[in-house]
Amino acid sequence: xxxxxxxxxxxxxxxxxxxxxxxxxxxxxxxxxxxxxxxxxxxxxxxxxxxxxxxxxxxxxxxxxxxxxxxxxxxxxxxxxxxxxxxxxxxxxxxxxxxxxxxxxxxxxxxxxxxxxxxxxxxxxxxxxxxxxxxxxxxxxxxxxxxxxxxxxxxxxxxxxxxxxxxxxxxxxxxxxxxxxxxxxxxxxxxxxxxxxxxxxxxxxxxxxxxxxxxxxxxxxxxxxxxxxxxxxxxxxxxxxxxxxxxxxxxxxxxxxxxxxxxxxxxxxxxxxxxxxxxxxxxxxxxxxxxxxxxxxxxxxxxxxxxxxxxxxxxxxxxxxxxxxxxxxxxxxxxxxxxxxxxxxxxxxxxxxxxxxxxxxxxxxxxxxxxxxxxxxxxxxxxxxxxxxxxxxxxxxxxxxxxxxxxxxxxxxxxxxxxxxxxxxxxxxxxxxxxxxxxxxxxxxxxxxxxxxxxxxxxxxxxxxxxxxxxxxxxxxxxxxxxxxxxxxxxxxxxxxxxxxxxxxxxxxxxxxxxxxxxxxxxxxxxxxxxxxxxxxxxxxxxxxxxxxxxxxxxxxxxxxxxxxxxxxxxxxxxxxxxxxxxxxxxxxxxxxxxxxxxxxxxxxxxxxxxxxxxxxxxxxxxxxxxxxxxxxxxxxxxxxxxxxxxxxxxxxxxxxxxxxxxxxxxxxxxxxxx
Amino acid sequence: xxxxxxxxxxxxxxxxxxxxxxxxxxxxxxxxxxxxxxxxxxxxxxxxxxxxxxxxxxxxxxxxxxxxxxxxxxxxxx
Numbered sequence: 075x076x077x078x079x080x081x082x083x084x085x086x087x088x089x090x091x092x093x094x095x096x097x098x099x100x101x102x103x104x105x106x107x108x109x110x111x112x113x114x115x116x117x118x119x120x121x122x123x124x125x126x127x128x129x130x131x132x133x134x135x136x137x138x139x140x141x142x143x144x145x146x147x148x149x150x151x152x153x154x155x156x157x158x159x160x161x162x163x164x165x166x167x168x169x170x171x172x173x174x175x176x177x178x179x180x181x182x183x184x185x186x187x188x189x190x191x192x193x194x195x196x197x198x199x200x201x202x203x204x205x206x207x208x209x210x211x212x213x214x215x216x217x218x219x220x221x222x223x224x225x226x227x228x229x230x231x232x233x234x235x236x237x238x239x240x241x242x243x244x245x246x247x248x249x250x251x252x253x254x255x256x257x258x259x260x261x262x263x264x265x266x267x268x269x270x271x272x273x274x275x276x277x278x279x280x281x282x283x284x285x286x287x288x289x290x291x292x293x294x295x296x297x298x299x300x301x302x303x304x305x306x307x308x309x310x311x312x313x314x315x316x317x318x319x320x321x322x323x324x325x326x327x328x329x330x331x332x333x334x335x336x337x338x339x340x341x342x343x344x345x346x347x348x349x350x351x352x353x354x355x356x357x358x359x360x361x362x363x364x365x366x367x368x369x370x371x372x373x374x375x376x377x378x379x380x381x382x383x384x385x386x387x388x389x390x391x392x393x394x395x396x397x398x399x400x401x402x403x404x405x406x407x408x409x410x411x412x413x414x415x416x417x418x419x420x421x422x423x424x425x426x427x428x429x430x431x432x433x434x435x436x437x438x439x440x441x442x443x444x445x446x447x448x449x450x451x452x453x454x455x456x457x458x459x460x461x462x463x464x465x466x467x468x469x470x471x472x473x474x475x476x477x478x479x480x481x482x483x484x485x486x487x488x489x490x491x492x493x494x495x496x497x498x499x500x501x502x503x504x505x506x507x508x509x510x511x512x513x514x515x516x517x518x519x520x521x522x523x524x525x526x527x528x529x530x531x532x533x534x535x536x537x538x539x540x541x542x543x544x545x546x547x548x549x550x551x552x553x554x555x556x557x558x559x560x561x562x563x564x565x566x567x568x569x570x571x572x573x574x575x576x577x578x579x580x581x582x583x584x585x586x587x588x589x590x591x592x593x594x595x596x597x598x599x600x601x602x603x604x605x606x607x608x609x610x611x612x613x614x615x616x617x618x619x620x621x622x623x624x625x626x627x628x629x630x631x632x633x634x635x636x637x638x639x640x641x642x643x644x645x646x647x648x649x650x651x652x653x654x655x656x657x658x659x660x661x662x663x664x665x666x667x668x669x670x671x672x673x674x675x676x677x678x679x680x681x682x683x684x685x686x687x688x689x690x691x692x693x694x695x696x697x698x699x700x701x702x703x704x705x706x707x708x709x710x711x712x713x714x715x716x717x718x719x720x721x722x723x724x725x726x727x728x729x730x731x732x733x734x735x736x737x738x739x740x741x742x743x744x745x746x747x748x749x
Numbered sequence: 750x751x752x753x754x755x756x757x758x759x760x761x762x763x764x765x766x767x768x769x770x771x772x773x774x775x776x777x778x779x780x781x782x783x784x785x786x787x788x789x790x791x792x793x794x795x796x797x798x799x800x801x802x803x804x805x806x807x808x809x810x811x812x813x814x815x816x817x818x819x820x821x822x823x824x825x826x827x
Contacts (some may be wrong), residue, residue: 138782169807172784288774315774322781347809348794357797449811453799462800462811555776556800556813557783 078126080239083153085180086164087173088135089561091192093117094222094570095164096132099232104130106577114148114483123232131158137172139179140289143486147291153183154276159239161185162231164222167197167204168562170337174329177213178249184277186238189217190231200345203338212332223567248279251324255317258286261308269299285309288318347562351446360450367443368469371434375427382426390419405613409598412618412665417594420508420661421585428504429579431473436574439466440566445558452556458538459545461556464494468537470578471501472530475706476585477578478503479713487554493544495713496723499702500537502530505656509697512660516677517687525691529698536699536730585655585705593654593704597662600625600647625666639696639732640689640739649696655703688742692735700731752824756801756817759793765822766790772819784808785820 086092096104100119107116117132133152134145153161163180165173180187189209197204206217216234220227251259262282267273272281272295284292285305296305354363394415401407438444444466452462463485470478479498485491510529514522545551602613605627610617617623621630621643628650629643636646644666652659664676667684680690701707701724711720753768767789770777784806785791794809795802801812 137779140778140782171806172808175782288778290775315777318774318778319781322778323786326781326786348804351794351802351809355795355798355802360798445811449795449800449802450798452811452813456799456813461813552815553813555816556811557779557816558811559783560802560809560811562809 080159083158090166091222167194379426413598433575497537502533639735696735
């Protein structure tokens with residue numbers, strides 16, 4: 075039996091249940107990457123169905139296929155250039171008109187189409203009656219009813235996809251644009267056929283239509299064409315702006331002649347969603363409701379995470395015991411026990427916190443509330459030079475800045491996106507919490523809670539002021555126009571939210587397994603190699619973690635830089651290694667003060683004289699503000715694509731941290747606090 | 750006589766018909782694609798915050814004030 079292999083692409087508007095359907099088709103057989111050259115997420119999955127291996131490519135969710143955003147260019151380039159065997163468009167049955175607009179554009183791209191009429195159960199329960207037979211007849215495209223979140227209709231869809239892929243020739247679909255425009259289309263087609271490079275790559279009619287549409291991406295490509303002047307001559311005979319608008323109108327006209335015949339009773343009524351919105355976006359209730367949701371999310375996170383954290387702690391404790399008992403070589407035992415197990419353990423212990431926080435945020439996002447939160451916050455965000463869309467990535471920063479910065483991809487305007495990325499590290503991530511807990515717990519006793527809360531607030535305030543500052547100086551101008559769809563409220567599925575949680579949270583596990591593992595080994599090496607001029611063996615007991623190690627030498631070199639902040643060489647070293655991951659600040663202080671990973675003992679030592687409440691406060695503020703961890707710096711470089719902005723982020727944050735800690739320590743000492 | 754006014758001036762809970770969109774080509778095309786066509790009915794749900802919450806063609810959008818200013822409607826339902 076021969077195995078066939080076909081490739082299909084999933085296209086659709088945002089919020090039509092595309093990723094749910096993608097998951098329902100491919101299950102766990104998927105991997106996430108990036109589209110070449112851009113930071114748009116590319117998901118590919120596979121499914122074997124009736125002896126055919128189907129590769130499923132999830133295209134970015136778009137409203138149309140013009141060159142308005144990178145997402146749209148990525149989606150259409152894929153359909154045109156990679157020529158998938160079948161394109162499946164997921165259509166939201168509750169909103170046919172807008173969804174069919176994309177259909178008209180996919181039709182023009184000349185691909186084989188199958189429509190998955192998703193969420194038809196919701197449409198039906200509202201009283202809409204959609205006649206799929208008529209729809210197939212008018213559009214000349216197979217239509218299959220699906221319910222993504224229940225996994226219904228998937229087999230039917232795949233049957234149809236295989237049937238369509240097996241067909242030889244296929245029907246070319248066309249929207250008629252009326253005599254005047256059609257004559258221009260023909261005129262352009264006749265010129266374009268002479269450009270071999272373009273006509274081999276793109277359907278001619280589509281190129282002509284895009285030129286009349288004023289598509290910047292295609293106009294750019296035409297500039298280098300040998301036919302450029304002739305094309306310009308044709309385009310100069312029309313009123314471009316008028317033409318563009320009337321082309322969109324024609325597409326809607328085509329849809330509107332079909333729509334009444336396939337869909338009965340597409341009525342407007344006050345829906346359940348409208349009623350919820352009436353309350354949650356209320357002028358007075360909106361923000362209090364939002365704040366209580368956030369409070370609940372954090373409360374649930376910390377309450378439910380505690381037992382899991384205990385289990386992970388026990389596991390690493392047990393592992394350390396096993397290492398100590400079985401490995402007698404001093405250096406190896408120390409590397410594995412004090413280095414790897416203690417270091418990675420210190421990071422993994424926050425995994426339940428981060429996973430649960432992301433689960434809460436995924437639930438809020440999947441049920442539709444997050445978009446409302448962005449709406450509620452828009453006014454506030456506008457005041458700091460951003461808009462509502464920037465709000466969600468900032469919120470995610472409380473979990474981990476890495477997925478938060480990746481979430482800025484939904485912001486279309488590059489400059490708005492850049493500012494959101496640059497201020498994101500000030501949002502205090504989960505990794506900074508252990509530093510606060512230890513220091514605030516040791517020095518501020520009963521007020522520890524308030525101090526930690528204050529640090530979180532300080533992070534938010536610094537992020538706000540920085541956004542304002544950057545907007546006023548480096549990236550001038552107003553935020554781009556804000557438009558965002560508010561999807562109807564839906565009950566999130568456990569599977570869907572769990573997958574979203576995993577997508578964001580797994581980055582943290584990866585970080586622990588790669589960068590942090592490498593980092594802790596490096597820290598250990600520095601503490602095991604004797605500093606120059608010290609006569610002792612590598613990793614011997616008199617070297618490990620003392621001032622005689624290379625780490626000690628390094629600390630003494632940089633000590634003068636942080637002395638005005640009230641920090642000694644040990645803290646200097648801890649901060650340097652905190653660049654690997656901020657949790658490591660505590661771990662390396664433990665090593666340097668010779669208490670291993672016993673954090674209670676570390677607190678006692680610090681209180682006993684190594685630090686004052688004032689320098690502890692300074693250290694917490696410094697940890698909050700200074701250079702983001704290596705994983706965050708990496709993602710900033712990747713997402714901005716610029717070393718200049720990455721270095722700016724590192725320098726700006728560290729400079730600010732130094733000034734803040736300096737003021738705290740010097741002013742505090744002057745007025746006699748914390749003595 | 751129905752008046753023509755920007756969408757931002759519409760009281761909450763009222764409906765208006767789109768007359769024109771006074772925006773640059775890119776933004777205008779975007780709005781048309783999202784359903785803001787001439788003669789389409791737009792319902793304003795919220796306008797007391799920075800952004801507006803509107804319904805058009807069965808979809809709900811958050812729309813920045815600057816963008817909403819550019820959409821001219823008639824308040825034919827007064």
